[in-house]
Amino acid sequence: MTLGRAEAFASKNGVFVSLIDGLGSGIGFMAALVILGFVRELLGSGSIVGIPIDPELNPITLFILSPGAFLGLGMILAFINMLKHRKEKKTYVEHENNLKSTTLVTSKVKPETDRRRYGPDGSFHHILQRPAR
Amino acid sequence: MGQMEAFIIFFNVLLVNNFVLAKFLGLCPFFGVSKKTSDALAMSGAVIFVMFMASFVTPFINWFFLKGHAGNLFYSIMGGEPASYNLTFLETIVYILVIAVLVQLVEMALEKLAPPIYAALGIYLPLITTNCAILGVALLNNEFANTSPSFGLYLGKSLIQGLGAGCGFAIAMLLMSGIRERLEYTPVPRAFRDVPISFIVAGLMALAFMGFAGMI
Numbered sequence: 020m021t022l023g024r025a026e027a028f029a030s031k032n033g034v035f036v037s038l039i040d041g042l043g044s045g046i047g048f049m050a051a052l053v054i055l056g057f058v059r060e061l062l063g064s065g066s067i068v069g070i071p072i073d074p075e076l077n078p079i080t081l082f083i084l085s086p087g088a089f090l091g092l093g094m095i096l097a098f099i100n101m102l103k104h105r106k107e108k109k110t111y112v113e114h115e116n117n118l119k120s121t122t123l124v125t126s127k128v129k130p131e132t133d134r135r136r137y138g139p140d141g142s143f144h145h146i147l148q149r150p151a152r
Numbered sequence: 153m154g155q156m157e158a159f160i161i162f163f164n165v166l167l168v169n170n171f172v173l174a175k176f177l178g179l180c181p182f183f184g185v186s187k188k189t190s191d192a193l194a195m196s197g198a199v200i201f202v203m204f205m206a207s208f209v210t211p212f213i214n215w216f217f218l219k220g221h222a223g224n225l226f227y228s229i230m231g232g233e234p235a236s237y238n239l240t241f242l243e244t245i246v247y248i249l250v251i252a253v254l255v256q257l258v259e260m261a262l263e264k265l266a267p268p269i270y271a272a273l274g275i276y277l278p279l280i281t282t283n284c285a286i287l288g289v290a291l292l293n294n295e296f297a298n299t300s301p302s303f304g305l306y307l308g309k310s311l312i313q314g315l316g317a318g319c320g321f322a323i324a325m326l327l328m329s330g331i332r333e334r335l336e337y338t339p340v341p342r343a344f345r346d347v348p349i350s351f352i353v354a355g356l357m358a359l360a361f362m363g364f365a366g367m368i
Binding site: 084 | 173174175176341342343344345347348349350351352354355356358359362
Protein backbone atom coordinates (compact mmCIF):
# COMPACT_ATOMS: atom_id res chain seq x y z
CA MET A 20 0.00 0.00 0.00
CA THR A 21 2.80 2.39 0.91
CA LEU A 22 4.67 1.65 -2.30
CA GLY A 23 1.47 1.97 -4.29
CA ARG A 24 0.87 5.40 -2.87
CA ALA A 25 4.44 6.39 -3.64
CA GLU A 26 4.17 5.23 -7.24
CA ALA A 27 0.72 6.62 -7.89
CA PHE A 28 1.10 10.02 -6.29
CA ALA A 29 4.55 10.95 -5.07
CA SER A 30 6.27 10.36 -8.39
CA LYS A 31 4.01 12.91 -10.06
CA ASN A 32 3.91 15.65 -7.42
CA GLY A 33 6.27 17.74 -5.35
CA VAL A 34 7.70 16.89 -1.95
CA PHE A 35 5.32 19.02 0.09
CA VAL A 36 2.15 17.92 -1.70
CA SER A 37 3.26 14.30 -1.39
CA LEU A 38 3.86 14.80 2.31
CA ILE A 39 0.33 16.13 2.80
CA ASP A 40 -1.08 13.30 0.66
CA GLY A 41 0.81 10.73 2.71
CA LEU A 42 -0.44 12.26 5.94
CA GLY A 43 -4.01 12.30 4.60
CA SER A 44 -4.02 8.69 3.47
CA GLY A 45 -2.35 7.69 6.74
CA ILE A 46 -5.08 9.36 8.76
CA GLY A 47 -7.73 7.82 6.52
CA PHE A 48 -6.15 4.41 7.08
CA MET A 49 -6.17 5.02 10.82
CA ALA A 50 -9.85 5.99 10.77
CA ALA A 51 -10.75 2.84 8.82
CA LEU A 52 -8.70 0.71 11.22
CA VAL A 53 -10.33 2.25 14.29
CA ILE A 54 -13.86 1.84 12.90
CA LEU A 55 -13.26 -1.79 11.91
CA GLY A 56 -11.57 -2.53 15.24
CA PHE A 57 -14.46 -0.97 17.13
CA VAL A 58 -17.10 -2.97 15.26
CA ARG A 59 -15.17 -6.24 15.53
CA GLU A 60 -14.48 -5.81 19.23
CA LEU A 61 -18.08 -4.87 19.96
CA LEU A 62 -19.51 -7.86 18.11
CA GLY A 63 -16.70 -10.33 18.67
CA SER A 64 -15.94 -9.97 22.35
CA GLY A 65 -18.77 -7.72 23.55
CA SER A 66 -16.55 -4.93 24.84
CA ILE A 67 -15.59 -1.37 23.99
CA VAL A 68 -11.85 -0.53 24.24
CA GLY A 69 -11.31 -3.49 26.59
CA ILE A 70 -14.22 -2.68 28.90
CA PRO A 71 -16.95 -5.35 28.71
CA ILE A 72 -20.42 -3.86 28.35
CA ASP A 73 -22.37 -6.78 29.80
CA PRO A 74 -20.70 -9.85 31.36
CA GLU A 75 -23.70 -12.05 30.58
CA LEU A 76 -23.65 -11.10 26.91
CA ASN A 77 -22.85 -13.93 24.52
CA PRO A 78 -20.58 -12.44 21.86
CA ILE A 79 -20.31 -13.58 18.22
CA THR A 80 -16.85 -15.17 18.31
CA LEU A 81 -16.81 -15.29 14.50
CA PHE A 82 -16.06 -11.57 14.39
CA ILE A 83 -12.70 -11.83 16.13
CA LEU A 84 -11.66 -14.65 13.79
CA SER A 85 -10.50 -14.05 10.24
CA PRO A 86 -13.87 -14.29 8.41
CA GLY A 87 -15.24 -11.58 10.68
CA ALA A 88 -12.64 -9.15 9.40
CA PHE A 89 -13.70 -9.64 5.79
CA LEU A 90 -17.41 -9.55 6.61
CA GLY A 91 -17.04 -6.49 8.82
CA LEU A 92 -15.02 -4.59 6.25
CA GLY A 93 -17.49 -5.53 3.51
CA MET A 94 -20.42 -4.30 5.59
CA ILE A 95 -18.65 -1.03 6.43
CA LEU A 96 -17.81 -0.41 2.76
CA ALA A 97 -21.41 -1.16 1.77
CA PHE A 98 -22.64 1.27 4.43
CA ILE A 99 -20.31 4.00 3.12
CA ASN A 100 -21.53 3.27 -0.42
CA MET A 101 -25.13 3.53 0.75
CA LEU A 102 -24.48 6.95 2.28
CA LYS A 103 -22.70 8.04 -0.91
CA HIS A 104 -25.60 6.89 -3.11
CA ARG A 105 -28.09 8.64 -0.86
CA LYS A 106 -26.15 11.88 -1.17
CA GLU A 107 -25.91 11.45 -4.93
CA LYS A 108 -29.64 10.85 -5.17
CA LYS A 109 -30.33 14.07 -3.27
CA THR A 110 -28.27 16.16 -5.67
CA TYR A 111 -29.85 14.21 -8.54
CA VAL A 112 -33.38 15.14 -7.50
CA GLU A 113 -32.39 18.79 -7.16
CA HIS A 114 -30.81 18.65 -10.59
CA GLU A 115 -33.93 17.05 -12.00
CA ASN A 116 -36.15 19.79 -10.57
CA ASN A 117 -33.91 22.42 -12.09
CA LEU A 118 -34.10 20.64 -15.43
CA LYS A 119 -37.89 20.39 -15.33
CA SER A 120 -38.23 24.14 -15.01
CA THR A 121 -35.96 24.69 -17.98
CA THR A 122 -37.22 21.88 -20.21
CA LEU A 123 -40.77 23.25 -19.97
CA VAL A 124 -39.65 25.97 -22.32
CA THR A 125 -37.73 23.80 -24.74
CA SER A 126 -40.23 20.94 -24.70
CA LYS A 127 -42.41 22.73 -27.23
CA VAL A 128 -39.69 22.39 -29.81
CA LYS A 129 -38.00 19.08 -29.00
CA PRO A 130 -40.39 16.29 -27.93
CA GLU A 131 -41.74 15.50 -31.38
CA THR A 132 -38.30 15.05 -32.92
CA ASP A 133 -36.76 12.85 -30.24
CA ARG A 134 -39.16 11.00 -28.00
CA ARG A 135 -36.60 8.54 -26.77
CA ARG A 136 -34.49 11.28 -25.26
CA TYR A 137 -37.19 13.53 -23.94
CA GLY A 138 -39.98 11.21 -22.85
CA PRO A 139 -43.72 11.81 -23.43
CA ASP A 140 -43.98 14.90 -21.21
CA GLY A 141 -40.82 16.44 -22.59
CA SER A 142 -38.71 15.95 -19.47
CA PHE A 143 -35.55 14.01 -18.69
CA HIS A 144 -37.53 12.25 -16.00
CA HIS A 145 -37.35 8.67 -17.29
CA ILE A 146 -33.64 8.95 -18.04
CA LEU A 147 -32.80 10.21 -14.56
CA GLN A 148 -34.92 7.53 -12.91
CA ARG A 149 -33.09 4.71 -14.63
CA PRO A 150 -30.80 2.99 -12.11
CA ALA A 151 -27.10 3.35 -12.83
CA ARG A 152 -25.38 0.22 -14.02
CA MET B 153 12.61 -34.82 7.60
CA GLY B 154 10.03 -37.49 7.20
CA GLN B 155 7.42 -37.48 4.49
CA MET B 156 4.77 -36.78 7.10
CA GLU B 157 6.48 -33.63 8.32
CA ALA B 158 6.83 -32.25 4.80
CA PHE B 159 3.16 -33.06 4.16
CA ILE B 160 2.13 -31.23 7.33
CA ILE B 161 4.18 -28.12 6.51
CA PHE B 162 2.77 -28.01 2.98
CA PHE B 163 -0.88 -28.45 3.86
CA ASN B 164 -0.62 -26.18 6.86
CA VAL B 165 0.19 -23.13 4.72
CA LEU B 166 -1.90 -24.34 1.78
CA LEU B 167 -5.24 -24.78 3.54
CA VAL B 168 -5.30 -24.50 7.33
CA ASN B 169 -3.28 -21.31 7.72
CA ASN B 170 -3.92 -20.04 4.22
CA PHE B 171 -1.91 -16.84 3.83
CA VAL B 172 -4.72 -14.82 2.29
CA LEU B 173 -7.81 -16.10 4.05
CA ALA B 174 -6.52 -16.92 7.53
CA LYS B 175 -3.55 -14.58 7.95
CA PHE B 176 -4.58 -11.58 5.80
CA LEU B 177 -1.26 -11.56 3.97
CA GLY B 178 -1.15 -10.34 0.37
CA LEU B 179 -4.63 -8.83 0.25
CA CYS B 180 -3.99 -6.08 -2.27
CA PRO B 181 -3.42 -8.31 -5.32
CA PHE B 182 -6.15 -10.61 -3.95
CA PHE B 183 -8.74 -7.87 -4.38
CA GLY B 184 -6.99 -5.86 -7.07
CA VAL B 185 -6.32 -8.46 -9.76
CA SER B 186 -9.07 -11.01 -9.06
CA LYS B 187 -11.58 -9.59 -11.55
CA LYS B 188 -10.52 -11.84 -14.42
CA THR B 189 -9.40 -15.43 -14.07
CA SER B 190 -6.62 -15.08 -16.65
CA ASP B 191 -5.09 -12.10 -14.81
CA ALA B 192 -5.48 -13.92 -11.51
CA LEU B 193 -3.68 -16.92 -12.99
CA ALA B 194 -0.79 -14.77 -14.21
CA MET B 195 -0.56 -13.00 -10.87
CA SER B 196 -0.54 -16.23 -8.89
CA GLY B 197 2.11 -17.62 -11.22
CA ALA B 198 4.32 -14.62 -10.56
CA VAL B 199 3.70 -14.85 -6.81
CA ILE B 200 4.44 -18.60 -6.69
CA PHE B 201 7.71 -18.04 -8.55
CA VAL B 202 8.83 -15.13 -6.38
CA MET B 203 7.79 -16.91 -3.18
CA PHE B 204 9.58 -20.11 -4.09
CA MET B 205 12.74 -18.30 -5.16
CA ALA B 206 12.64 -16.12 -2.05
CA SER B 207 12.39 -19.16 0.18
CA PHE B 208 15.31 -20.66 -1.75
CA VAL B 209 17.61 -17.63 -1.43
CA THR B 210 16.80 -16.27 2.02
CA PRO B 211 17.77 -19.42 4.00
CA PHE B 212 21.33 -19.15 2.59
CA ILE B 213 21.58 -15.53 3.69
CA ASN B 214 20.04 -16.20 7.07
CA TRP B 215 22.09 -19.31 7.86
CA PHE B 216 25.51 -18.20 6.61
CA PHE B 217 25.51 -14.44 7.20
CA LEU B 218 22.83 -13.21 9.58
CA LYS B 219 22.37 -15.81 12.31
CA GLY B 220 24.96 -15.79 15.10
CA HIS B 221 25.68 -19.52 15.39
CA ALA B 222 28.35 -22.09 14.52
CA GLY B 223 27.38 -22.11 10.83
CA ASN B 224 28.02 -18.38 10.36
CA LEU B 225 30.69 -17.74 7.70
CA PHE B 226 32.11 -14.64 9.41
CA TYR B 227 32.52 -16.69 12.58
CA SER B 228 34.27 -19.54 10.82
CA ILE B 229 36.70 -17.08 9.17
CA MET B 230 37.41 -14.77 12.07
CA GLY B 231 36.67 -16.90 15.11
CA GLY B 232 35.61 -15.60 18.55
CA GLU B 233 32.10 -15.77 19.93
CA PRO B 234 29.39 -16.93 17.44
CA ALA B 235 26.76 -14.79 19.13
CA SER B 236 28.75 -11.62 18.41
CA TYR B 237 28.16 -12.14 14.66
CA ASN B 238 24.40 -12.00 15.08
CA LEU B 239 22.96 -9.76 12.36
CA THR B 240 19.33 -10.97 12.44
CA PHE B 241 18.08 -7.41 12.98
CA LEU B 242 18.99 -6.80 9.30
CA GLU B 243 16.67 -9.56 8.05
CA THR B 244 13.81 -7.26 6.96
CA ILE B 245 15.93 -5.00 4.76
CA VAL B 246 18.00 -7.86 3.32
CA TYR B 247 14.92 -9.95 2.49
CA ILE B 248 13.16 -6.98 0.91
CA LEU B 249 16.19 -6.48 -1.32
CA VAL B 250 16.22 -10.13 -2.35
CA ILE B 251 12.49 -10.01 -3.14
CA ALA B 252 12.90 -6.76 -5.08
CA VAL B 253 15.58 -8.33 -7.25
CA LEU B 254 13.34 -11.33 -7.95
CA VAL B 255 10.35 -9.14 -8.78
CA GLN B 256 12.51 -7.08 -11.14
CA LEU B 257 13.46 -10.33 -12.85
CA VAL B 258 9.83 -11.40 -13.26
CA GLU B 259 8.87 -7.93 -14.47
CA MET B 260 11.56 -7.87 -17.14
CA ALA B 261 10.69 -11.39 -18.29
CA LEU B 262 6.96 -10.64 -18.48
CA GLU B 263 7.48 -7.36 -20.29
CA LYS B 264 9.42 -9.15 -23.04
CA LEU B 265 7.57 -12.45 -23.19
CA ALA B 266 3.94 -11.56 -22.43
CA PRO B 267 3.17 -7.83 -22.90
CA PRO B 268 -0.64 -8.26 -22.53
CA ILE B 269 -0.24 -9.90 -19.13
CA TYR B 270 2.30 -7.25 -18.18
CA ALA B 271 -0.22 -4.54 -19.05
CA ALA B 272 -3.10 -6.30 -17.29
CA LEU B 273 -1.22 -6.65 -14.01
CA GLY B 274 -0.26 -2.97 -14.03
CA ILE B 275 0.91 -1.57 -10.74
CA TYR B 276 0.25 -4.84 -8.91
CA LEU B 277 3.31 -6.44 -10.50
CA PRO B 278 5.96 -4.15 -8.92
CA LEU B 279 3.83 -4.19 -5.78
CA ILE B 280 4.71 -7.87 -5.31
CA THR B 281 7.92 -6.42 -3.83
CA THR B 282 6.06 -5.22 -0.78
CA ASN B 283 3.58 -8.07 -0.87
CA CYS B 284 3.37 -9.05 2.77
CA ALA B 285 2.70 -12.68 1.80
CA ILE B 286 6.19 -13.01 0.32
CA LEU B 287 8.09 -11.21 3.08
CA GLY B 288 5.82 -13.13 5.46
CA VAL B 289 6.89 -16.51 4.13
CA ALA B 290 10.57 -15.46 4.18
CA LEU B 291 10.30 -14.37 7.81
CA LEU B 292 8.23 -17.38 8.85
CA ASN B 293 10.94 -19.62 7.38
CA ASN B 294 13.33 -18.21 9.99
CA GLU B 295 11.60 -20.29 12.62
CA PHE B 296 12.88 -23.42 10.88
CA ALA B 297 16.46 -22.17 11.36
CA ASN B 298 16.06 -22.51 15.12
CA THR B 299 14.41 -25.91 15.03
CA SER B 300 16.37 -27.73 12.32
CA PRO B 301 19.80 -29.19 13.20
CA SER B 302 21.30 -28.92 9.70
CA PHE B 303 21.17 -26.41 6.86
CA GLY B 304 19.81 -28.94 4.38
CA LEU B 305 16.80 -29.61 6.57
CA TYR B 306 16.20 -25.88 7.04
CA LEU B 307 16.39 -25.26 3.29
CA GLY B 308 14.08 -28.18 2.52
CA LYS B 309 11.44 -27.05 4.99
CA SER B 310 11.66 -23.48 3.71
CA LEU B 311 11.19 -24.58 0.12
CA ILE B 312 8.15 -26.67 1.01
CA GLN B 313 6.63 -23.84 2.98
CA GLY B 314 7.33 -21.38 0.15
CA LEU B 315 5.72 -23.64 -2.42
CA GLY B 316 2.74 -24.35 -0.15
CA ALA B 317 2.16 -20.68 0.59
CA GLY B 318 2.38 -19.81 -3.10
CA CYS B 319 -0.09 -22.54 -4.04
CA GLY B 320 -2.39 -21.45 -1.20
CA PHE B 321 -2.32 -17.92 -2.58
CA ALA B 322 -3.07 -19.26 -6.07
CA ILE B 323 -6.02 -21.34 -4.78
CA ALA B 324 -7.56 -18.38 -2.96
CA MET B 325 -6.95 -16.13 -5.95
CA LEU B 326 -8.46 -18.50 -8.52
CA LEU B 327 -11.53 -19.30 -6.40
CA MET B 328 -12.06 -15.59 -5.83
CA SER B 329 -11.70 -14.64 -9.49
CA GLY B 330 -14.11 -17.40 -10.52
CA ILE B 331 -16.71 -16.14 -8.07
CA ARG B 332 -16.15 -12.53 -9.07
CA GLU B 333 -16.63 -13.32 -12.75
CA ARG B 334 -20.00 -14.80 -11.83
CA LEU B 335 -20.80 -11.82 -9.62
CA GLU B 336 -20.57 -9.50 -12.65
CA TYR B 337 -23.83 -11.01 -13.93
CA THR B 338 -25.58 -11.24 -10.58
CA PRO B 339 -28.10 -8.68 -9.35
CA VAL B 340 -26.33 -7.45 -6.24
CA PRO B 341 -27.84 -4.70 -4.05
CA ARG B 342 -26.50 -1.38 -5.29
CA ALA B 343 -24.55 -0.51 -2.15
CA PHE B 344 -22.80 -3.89 -2.19
CA ARG B 345 -21.70 -3.79 -5.82
CA ASP B 346 -18.06 -4.53 -6.70
CA VAL B 347 -15.76 -4.19 -3.67
CA PRO B 348 -18.08 -4.73 -0.65
CA ILE B 349 -19.56 -7.94 -2.07
CA SER B 350 -16.01 -9.17 -2.78
CA PHE B 351 -15.19 -8.72 0.88
CA ILE B 352 -18.31 -10.61 1.90
CA VAL B 353 -17.36 -13.40 -0.51
CA ALA B 354 -13.84 -13.47 0.94
CA GLY B 355 -15.36 -13.67 4.42
CA LEU B 356 -17.48 -16.66 3.44
CA MET B 357 -14.44 -18.29 1.82
CA ALA B 358 -12.44 -17.72 5.00
CA LEU B 359 -15.30 -19.30 6.92
CA ALA B 360 -15.17 -22.33 4.63
CA PHE B 361 -11.38 -22.57 4.97
CA MET B 362 -11.76 -22.59 8.75
CA GLY B 363 -13.25 -26.02 8.27
CA PHE B 364 -9.77 -27.31 7.47
CA ALA B 365 -8.58 -26.34 10.95
CA GLY B 366 -9.18 -29.82 12.36
CA MET B 367 -7.26 -31.53 9.56
CA ILE B 368 -3.79 -31.23 11.10
